[in-house]
Amino acid sequence: MAKFLDTMEIISSIQRILKNAKEFVILISPYVDFDPRYKLLIKEKNDEHIPITLIWGKKKKQFKFNQDEKDWIKSMEFVDNIFCKELHAKCYLNENEAIIASMNLYKPSQENIEMGILISKQDDNEAYDNLWKEVKRLIKNKPNLIFIQKKTEVKEEGVCIRCKTPIKLDPNHPYCKKDYEKWNEFGDKNYKEKNGVCHICGKSNNSSLKKPSCLNCYNKNKSLFKNG
Numbered sequence: 687m688a689k690f691l692d693t694m695e696i697i698s699s700i701q702r703i704l705k706n707a708k709e710f711v712i713l714i715s716p717y718v719d720f721d722p723r724y725k726l727l728i729k730e731k732n733d734e735h736i737p738i739t740l741i742w743g744k745k746k747k748q749f750k751f752n753q754d755e756k757d758w759i760k761s762m763e764f765v766d767n768i769f770c771k772e773l774h775a776k777c778y779l780n781e782n783e784a785i786i787a788s789m790n791l792y793k794p795s796q797e798n799i800e801m802g803i804l805i806s807k808q809d810d811n812e813a814y815d816n817l818w819k820e821v822k823r824l825i826k827n828k829p830n831l832i833f834i835q836k837k838t839e840v841k842e843e844g845v846c847i848r849c850k851t852p853i854k855l856d857p858n859h860p861y862c863k864k865d866y867e868k869w870n871e872f873g874d875k876n877y878k879e880k881n882g883v884c885h886i887c888g889k890s891n892n893s894s895l896k897k898p899s900c901l902n903c904y905n906k907n908k909s910l911f912k913n914g
Contacts, residue, residue, distance in 0.1 A: 704738075784814055
């Protein structure tokens with residue numbers, strides 16, 4: 687069931703959609719002028735390799751999505767922007783929730799009296815799916831859109847959780863042959879490597895055969911662990 691949102695609730699809900707996203711974020715706002723809070727959250731998602739797509743649509747001088755904002759967006763590998771001159775809708779969503787509101791991603795808009803609704807995919811799947819279909823129509827045939835391209839990439843190479851040697855990505859077999867033979871002398875699936883790394887991203891992590899990846903990589907690659 688949809689939930690009514692007032693001005694402050696819209697602001698906090700947009701921030702929550704950014705914070706909780708695990709697969710993608712889409713921000714649809716004709717007028718754009720990011721304040722530091724949104725920039726921080728967007729950068730965090732970019733660092734987590736969560737694709738964000740910004741769709742904007744107004745070029746009036748007083749509301750212009752300026753070059754500084756564009757340059758900042760371009761500096762984010764997993765953030766993209768699309769211009770749509772007919773855009774008047776304001777909508778913000780991730781894979782689980784969506785907000786439809788009167789508020790733009792623009793500071794003066796946040797100082798107005800705004801209204802919106804929150805739609806949960808779990809509680810109102812039909813409404814969320816209908817909204818998602820409309821969003822897909824809006825972004826159709828946009829070749830620079832990354833939120834689909836990045837998520838469909840298939841990572842095939844992982845690293846040994848003990849020596850960081852490149853090996854086939856397989857959470858059930860996260861050791862190279864040499865280190866597996868060493869590990870197999872004791873065979874403790876819960877043994878945490880003292881100088882271990884994540885099997886997927888290669889960053890420092892207390893990895894074990896039972897839990898070979900960091901939490902962030904696990905959350906983004908759960909399908910790889912189905913047989914684990």
